[in-house]
Amino acid sequence: MIKVLFFAQVREIIGVDHIELEYQHSMTTNSLRTFLASQGDKWEQALGSDNLLVAVNQTLSQWQVELEDGDEVAFFPPVTGG
Amino acid sequence: MIKVLFFAQVREIIGVDHIELEYQHSMTTNSLRTFLASQGDKWEQALGSDNLLVAVNQTLSQWQVELEDGDEVAFFPPVTGG
């Protein structure tokens, strides 16, 4: 399983804060994003942003990183705390 | 009259925290220092330091500045607050 989390605008647009997906062989951060963005207009809107960030297992990650079964992946906009 | 103040090591060495002197025509910060330094060994020691600073009317000053009657002049070492 892959646990996928969404935060801030991304969460708000798709209306879901997390989902769980079957792990697929050679899944990457980018292929997961593309798959999710194809799930409908809201998903396309939420995950299509140029500024979208991705974290794998709570560490900021890049777009062509291979995932492993059990990973936690999060999609979110640039951070604005402080 | 010229009021002369001494602080920190300078005050401690000469054992006096202030004196008053008659104003002399064309007196400068430097001539006042030279005059005072000639008053004895302690005065020479206290006022001879290369690092000595001078303030005129509570503003940091330079060594060839002319004084006026009524000025307040202070001699002290580099500051070490904070």
Add this chain to the structure above:
Amino acid sequence: MNRVQTQDFSVAEEYAKLADNPGCGAVVTFVGKVRDFGDNQGVTQMELEHYPGMTEAVLEQIEAEARQRWPLDEVIIIHRVGSLALTDQIVFIGVSSAHRKAAFAACEYLIDFLKTRAPFWKKEQTQAEAHWVDAKDSDEQAAAMWLEDK
């Protein structure tokens, strides 16, 4: 010593923890507050969201980086989440050190990297509307300066 919490913090209490050390010559603290203009004029309140777990990990990491760069005694980072009103305290960064330059530099380093790397998001509320705050180029630049510096 770092915390993410909904409740307010006391600058006095955190300051006391930072300063409690006979070798400590300098304590620098930073507090960020909700002000009445953010991206918009007339901000009345905001919501702060975060990514539990990752947030704490990032705060530990930027603290460790600061400790590698400068000789520090205590470091305390506190960030609030949830609903905050105008003038509320949002974030506290406190650093103590034997040396003032180290304390100033580390405190500013920590807030610069918290702003660009810790997963917090602000949604500002004005009388008219609520909107997510945009990330600022000036914050990215502030953080990038430290990397050139090294």
Add this chain to the structure above:
Amino acid sequence: MNRVQTQDFSVAEEYAKLADNPGCGAVVTFVGKVRDFGDNQGVTQMELEHYPGMTEAVLEQIEAEARQRWPLDEVIIIHRVGSLALTDQIVFIGVSSAHRKAAFAACEYLIDFLKTRAPFWKKEQTQAEAHWVDAKDSDEQAAAMWLEDK
């Protein structure tokens, strides 16, 4: 708002004054304390002497200079004089501003120039002896950096 005094100060009270403003987004404070090594190891107490009148004038002046350089809300400078013991607070500098970069820069500017221009002198006491603290080149350099900066 600047003060030279023998009594201690409360960081909490001064912080409250700095932060009391709906436009204030950032508060930076610096506290300098008596530490157990100064010019010598084993410092147990110190005497702080100043030049009354000139001190206050210099503090006003460096505050005015900082306000010319950065947009600031409140500025508070407090310096203690007289007898101070190990771990006692010596100096407080607090700055509030809409912008954190301004608050950090102004706070550090004020302590750098206080250290090199305000007429205070420290005499440290160890178990063995008392001696006047030497002025430090590093403090002169810190202040000089701001002038190149301009």
